[in-house]
Amino acid sequence: MQAFAALLDALSYQPARNAKLRLIESYLRETRDPDRGWALAAMTDGLDFPAAKPAMLRGFGEDKIGTELFHLSYDYVGDLAETLSLIWQTDPDAGPPPTLSEVVEMLQRATKMQTPAILKRWLDSLDATGRWALLKLLTGALRVGVSARLAKQAAANVGGQPVDAVEEIWHGLSAPYRPLFDWLLADGPKPSSNAGGAFLPPMLANPIDRAELDGLDPTEFRAEWKWDGIRVQIAASGGVRRLYSRAGEDISGAFPDIVAAIDFEAVLDGELLVRRGAIVAPFNDLQQRLNRKTVTPRQLKDHPAHVRLYDMLRLDGEDLRALGFDQRRARLEAWHGAKPRPRFDVSPLVAFTDWAHLAELREATRSDGIEGLMLKRGDSPYLAGRPKGPWFKWKRDPLLVDCVLMYAQRGHGKRSSFYSDFTFGCWREVAGRRELAPVGKAYFGFTDEELRWLDKWVRDHTTNRFGPVREVAHELVLEIAFDGLARSSRHKSGVAMRFPRISRIRTDKPAAEADTIDDLLRLLPAGVEKPLKAAYITDP
Numbered sequence: 001m002q003a004f005a006a007l008l009d010a011l012s013y014q015p016a017r018n019a020k021l022r023l024i025e026s027y028l029r030e031t032r033d034p035d036r037g038w039a040l041a042a043m044t045d046g047l048d049f050p051a052a053k054p055a056m057l058r059g060f061g062e063d064k065i066g067t068e069l070f071h072l073s074y075d076y077v078g079d080l081a082e083t084l085s086l087i088w089q090t091d092p093d094a095g096p097p098p099t100l101s102e103v104v105e106m107l108q109r110a111t112k113m114q115t116p117a118i119l120k121r122w123l124d125s126l127d128a129t130g131r132w133a134l135l136k137l138l139t140g141a142l143r144v145g146v147s148a149r150l151a152k153q154a155a156a157n158v159g160g161q162p163v164d165a166v167e168e169i170w171h172g173l174s175a176p177y178r179p180l181f182d183w184l185l186a187d188g189p190k191p192s193s194n195a196g197g198a199f200l201p202p203m204l205a206n207p208i209d210r211a212e213l214d215g216l217d218p219t220e221f222r223a224e225w226k227w228d229g230i231r232v233q234i235a236a237s238g239g240v241r242r243l244y245s246r247a248g249e250d251i252s253g254a255f256p257d258i259v260a261a262i263d264f265e266a267v268l269d270g271e272l273l274v275r276r277g278a279i280v281a282p283f284n285d286l287q288q289r290l291n292r293k294t295v296t297p298r299q300l301k302d303h304p305a306h307v308r309l310y311d312m313l314r315l316d317g318e319d320l321r322a323l324g325f326d327q328r329r330a331r332l333e334a335w336h337g338a339k340p341r342p343r344f345d346v347s348p349l350v351a352f353t354d355w356a357h358l359a360e361l362r363e364a365t366r367s368d369g370i371e372g373l374m375l376k377r378g379d380s381p382y383l384a385g386r387p388k389g390p391w392f393k394w395k396r397d398p399l400l401v402d403c404v405l406m407y408a409q410r411g412h413g414k415r416s417s418f419y420s421d422f423t424f425g426c427w428r429e430v431a432g433r434r435e436l437a438p439v440g441k442a443y444f445g446f447t448d449e450e451l452r453w454l455d456k457w458v459r460d461h462t463t464n465r466f467g468p469v470r471e472v473a474h475e476l477v478l479e480i481a482f483d484g485l486a487r488s489s490r491h492k493s494g495v496a497m498r499f500p501r502i503s504r505i506r507t508d509k510p511a512a513e514a515d516t517i518d519d520l521l522r523l524l525p526a527g528v529e530k531p532l533k534a535a536y537i538t539d540p
Contacts, residue, residue, distance in 0.1 A: 006129070028154060029158050039100060061087060084123075088124075094124035107138075196237050199244045202246055204246075224349060229280075232271065234268040234270065258306075282486030321381060325390075375391065423441045440480065461473040481503040495524070
């Protein structure tokens with residue numbers, strides 16, 4: 001456990017991607033099985049400890065130093081694991097600290113009644129860094145700047161293999177991944193990639209702007225709309241049917257309506273949406289279904305899922321990825337045309353004559369709720385990763401609005417000492433009085449220097465406290481960039497922003513001159529009149 005703790009501690013202070021890779025690679029080479037496999041599972045979200053809940057850990061802290069003092073400490077530190085690890089003291093008589101394998105294997109067997117005593121004994125035996133790592137492991141909130149893809153890349157590097165080779169076999173493996181490390185480090189056989197419903201590494205696009213398009217031949221490219229949903233992969237083979245996110249996370253449990261509609265053996269690339277008839281709902285509707293292990297019958301009825309298909313990677317056991325995009329597209333259209341399925345359709349191609357014409361079409365789509373355009377070379381094979389040249393995403397420019405900072409809260413991980421989560425609002429008239437209504441929350445878009453400035457401003461201008469949240473004087477204007485807007489009955493303002501981020505700190509603008517709710521409403525897509533109703537007509 002101490003070696004894993006040292007790894008997490010080093011990763012949390014290392015901002016550089018390649019340096020993080022080297023740290024993980026060294027740990028995987030130097031650590032024996034099964035500890036390194038459990039560590040890899042932790043870094044790829046492959047571990048879950050349902051008996052160890054944050055409420056139980058908060059209870060530990062309250063019992064240790066008293067409820068009021070613990071919550072004051074938690075408020076000051078801003079991170080549960082860090083707070084508890086600092087107030088706890090190592091007991092020399094507690095025995096040796098546990099190994100990572102001992103932690104995982106014992107907690108997987110322990111009952112809810114047994115878990116508290118086990119955890120307290122381990123907290124007594126570990127030092128502060130070990131306690132912090134243990135608590136991060138339990139809560140699943142490592143927050144050390146390591147994505148699942150980066151952890152898999154590190155594993156691939158130790159064996160001199162491409163990360164895509166690891167991705168292709170990943171979903172046929174289970175923690176602690178002994179066959180994987182036998183292959184990578186001990187000349188063992190490569191694990192089979194023929195597991196039913198196996199995920200295939202996706203092909204990603206590079207961003208492009210208008211000026212760069214002039215260096216490309218428009219006749220070589222095909223254009224598609226970039227829909228306002230999430231990229232997914234449908235993988236069905238060997239009787240196994242699964243729905244994956246772009247990162248390879250199995251999200252089948254949240255979308256049983258999609259899984260039930262899979263009556264084929266294929267791997268398809270597409271966009272997950274909520275669709276009602278010929279209408280695609282705002283992204284806010286899709287969010288009601290995301291990040292859930294199960295869904296209720298009401299959610300299935302109110303937010304029916306749909307996949308708009310982009311590409312076909314496999315069909316009836318045949319790998320199509322080496323074919324050009326035009327050929328794969330023809331296979332996809334013929335397959336779908338032979339047997340249309342109500343939960344699936346094919347994303348239409350956008351006909352255009354030249355880049356100027358396509359630019360006109362792109363600008364005209366804002367009211368349709370489309371994020372922009374995808375450009376794909378007609379002869380491009382389906383290549384895992386983000387190759388340069390064949391695929392581009394040409395997103396529309398973000399919407400901008402001037403808002404007033406209202407509340408701030410500390411972040412997590414490296415930001416636990418800073419106020420970095422900001423709630424902002426716009427003006428509205430209520431009973432003849434002007435007031436601010438919250439319209440969104442953002443925690444990125446600013447530099448480290450701007451974060452320090454914002455943190456100090458919040459501390460200097462706090463007017464009230466609500467637990468970990470600080471209310472501030474309504475004086476600071478923030479320019480907020482966002483990708484879309486939808487009606488929402490869940491928000492006081494009646495609207496919800498898509499991907500809001502802080503674009504600029506407007507110290508030059510008085511708060512009274514910030515935008516109003518009416519200004520925001522003018523940015524709603526045409527036809528949006530009622531909360532939580534479909535907004536975008538997109539039937540191909």
